[in-house]
Amino acid sequence: MTDDTRYRAHKVRREDRADGSILLHSGYEISPIAKTTGDWLHGWAETAPDRVFIAERSGPGWRELSYAEVLQQVRAIGAALVGRGMGPDTPILVMSGNGVDHGLLALAAQYVGIPLVPVAEQYALIPGAHGRLKHAVELVKPGMVYADDATRYADALALPEIAALDRLVSANAGPGMLRFEELLKDDSGVEIDTVHAGIGPGTVAKYLLTSGSTSNPKAVITTHGMMCANQAQLLDALPFLGAQPPRIVDWLPWNHVFGGSHNFNMMLANGGSLYIDDGKPTPALIGRTLENMSMKAGTIWFNVPLGFGMVTEAMKTDEALRRAVFSELDMIFYAGASLPQDVWTAMEDMAREVRGALPLMTSSWGLTETAPATMLQHEPTDRSGIVGVPLTGVTTKLIPDADMRCEVRVKGPNIMPGYFEDAAKTAEAFDEEGFFITGDAMVFVDPDDMSKGMKFDGRISEDFKLQTGTWVRAAGLRMEALKLLDGIASDLVITGADRKEIGLLIFPNLGALKKAAFETDTAENALIGPKLRGEIKRRLVARAGETTGSAALITRALVLAEPPSMGDGEMTAKGNLNFRKVLTRRAELLERLYDDADPAVITIKEG
Template identity: 65%
Template sequence: MKRTADFQTHSVDLEKRADGSMLMRSTHALTPTVERTGDWLHQWAETAPDRIFLAERSGAGWREESYADVLGKVRAVGAALLARGLDASTPILVMSGNGVDHGILALAAQYVGVPIVPVAEQYALVHGAHGRLREVIGLVRPKMAYVVDAEQFGEALALEALEGVEIVASRPGGRNVTAFDDLLKGDGGIDADEAFAGVTPDTVGKILMTSGSTSSPKGVLTTHRMMCVNQAQLADGLPFLRKRPPVLVDWLPWNHVFGGSHNFNMMLANGGSLYIDDGKPVKGLFERTVENLGLKTGTLCFNVPLGFGMLLKALKEDDGLRRRFFEDLDLVFYAGASLPQDVWSGFEQMALEVKGEIPLMTSSWGLTETAPAAMMQQEPAPRSGIVGVPVNGVTVKLIPDEDMRCEVRVKGPSVMPGYFNDPEKTEAAFDDEGFFITGDAMVFLDKDDPNKGMRFDGRISEDFKLQSGTWVRAAQLKLDMLSRLAPLVSDLVVTGADRNQIGVMIFPNVAELTREGFELTEADGAYACKLLQGEIHRRLSERAREISGSSTLVSRAIVLAEPPSMPEGEMTAKGNLNIRKVLARRAALLERLYTDDDPAVVTL
């Protein structure tokens, strides 16, 4: 089938070592890159000054800022920051979501060597999540904090933890805070050029808060080198990025490395235009995404699997939107869990029908600590779920078990130097050869041909044993169950550690269930709905007939009535479940799951 975009072919060297481990690296050379994010801004402000860089919705249209405009504002805000005494030791906390002023502030801070610390806006807007916000404030001790709207974020701004911190807001709303417009006035007594010259590849540009499915939050030191090198790695693998300026309409949050480093910097590095989508793939907000795409479509599309599923449905229902969406599209890129194959196939078929060719549909793998892309499927993939091979300049260490399932470790210039103010966790994060220990597992698509790439196979820390001693690979099993139970579920937790059967605790897709006519009745924290239970039983039974072995047989299920709680730590800022928190907080429901006579439990 004809493909829209070109790509770098996979070419890797796999070194097998005496201890059984393997080192995998690309044979392609890494393209040289700039040293600082501000270098990109200067490049495009000079060569394409009037091209739109950042845009956000304003009334019926967009507020658009060109590269020349952004550079001027970045230099002014940078001078204002230095005039206030900010430096590498005084981070700026950003508590609100994506926006043009947020982007300008972040680039200004990076321009003069001040770290930016973006956090999930839910930490400030959800009363019960203020404890998480206090944790971050206590860790990074910011000298300045930014919000877009002082009234909207008023409760968080009143926290005692922010006492003495200068508050800046784009919309002060009469509160005693600094207007963002005041920063735009700059300071004539500050030499921005001198400050910019002092920024090096090792300067920390941002501190990203991260926590996995089982760990506590940590601050990842993200240097200019990490961000700049990672964009060279991405453009090496996807050379069409350098051939014409990309355009992106994107909602993914900037407090997360995917939206804030991968996507934002991809536009900046390649002279692209980023239109900020103020919608999200959730009920009540996805309609805004559809409206935004009606005004502007891109050459790239990034999303999570849930978002792509909702988008596919919207495109099927709107001929005009479908045509505009695909007519200039080079790339469909998903992150997070594996994209359901029916959604993948739906996009391929739709692209063929609209323009007779398919954009590159792909994914990559990495973590906040790896900037993020460490492996990427650069070639067209035969199906969903493949994360490819190491990007140029990165060495991946693979430690296989007897089944050739490999623990993955990473070394390269795009890997973090460590965690903020935490030497113990930093030391524990690297092995004696300097490889970052990711905790993830991979398997080769073809053990005889590493160029076919690898498939993500879960986190080692999430695996558990049944009473029989059988290992259960929970992450991969979860992906399968999400696909089997779609669209009834929004997420789930696989259970069974030290028990004799595997079960699932299901967080339902309430909007979809209501639309389908399921009547949900709560029974002490779980939903008891005979019709829904019958459908789950049917799907589990059908799956049971297709598999063999106790390591993958799911024979119990319970549908949880309360969604995962961010204030209680059950959900991370990235939207991932913290499995340990869920199991600990819902211990009584876990016990009910393994009770045969509970009316809320589905059993095979």
């Protein structure tokens, strides 16, 4: 429980059913829900017309647009799109990343009922990934495609599937392309108020592509009602959002539901300000992120664990950056994986130093199909990895096994109606009671106290059986193996389905290995130097000595020379591995892994 009025105390109702399943509900009622995203925009344009809504870097400063300016431009763009014949059956495919024009186009499309389809910019920028871009075009059949810079996206814009569409660009428009500024002239003659009046909760706002980690991406139908309900649910749990306008400096990509629906709409729904961070948690771009965060203090900090780690490391020796980051911070929100405890502790120490108090440090759980937030840890906690309790209006159905590991299914106003033009997959996605089958597993933090929340425990589909019939919980084991091989593995795949032993296919962290002076030989796939080979074996042997049972014992490993290929589907746009694709594409290497005579295989056996 918490007496901090910034965050609402957990309150959970539990219902045990005769079939062994458990239903969890929030103990609070859901607040009123906006009809459309346009309601938020109109409301704040009237209440706080001069407040900055969206901004991006421009030279040494920022290009900032107020709520009033955004509404005026959204209406002009929306009218121009309708005037060009765009509508519900002519989606707009967005190839480029976050930017003010992208945001304006998204809101304008929603304002007049044109579905937006943002895809990962890697699909357009990496020639080997153009197949994913073509798949998206074939799937949603857009009537228009947008890119912020025709020069940067020239190869993708020239693809026959793209060149046949209306091509809208903000900069460096070539022949036959439509310049973004042309949409702002507001000379279409369209009665924009009449068009907007026809938009409602059931109107499609977006088709969001799933990550494709287990199959080809599907297009999730995302309605205004889903997104608006999700923001009401978040405000119910986090009252501080309504107490003062939030502000974020955020890089998380809008083709993903977390950045594009959760974060973007949180600012819009609560009259906040979104400063677009054009940096990223990579060695080449983290400097830009640090510069942006130094210039603008956020009240909420969203990031992935890697990003938090990189910024935290920089803050250790930069007092000005520490003060800029923590001076007004209400919440630190991590996603994608658990936040390492050392990073968690370091940020707590810095927050106490700067403010004398801690922000809420938290995470949530959800999927593209759930808009996304469905469970949230909205009480303070002292540890990472907890995803909390159901949000208002959500019913969570848990199907426990003998060890109280629960399969999770959900129902609520933030759940998708289905996948675009895929009745079969839609039918498979829901059970006989209408609950969405998430495929995720969770465990209770405290089985005797539901209010303590739940912890994510992997994907059901990633689990497999050994030849002995023993189940292996691959997701949890993978996280343990990554921690064990810190400084060696950038990622890895757990193997062993229908085999006698568990193994690892390791993608090496070449940068870290070089720093550690390990010798690697990439001339032949999977051959490595003796020093690295010995270190991997030493760690596996040490772990084996502390492991009981075949379900967690890793006996062998193979280091891969070729990095995962996005073009071949081994890596998703979010940077996650498609485990099935890796195992299929590298079937020969999988067989080598289980050949004790192969000199590249590292085993825990003697010799």
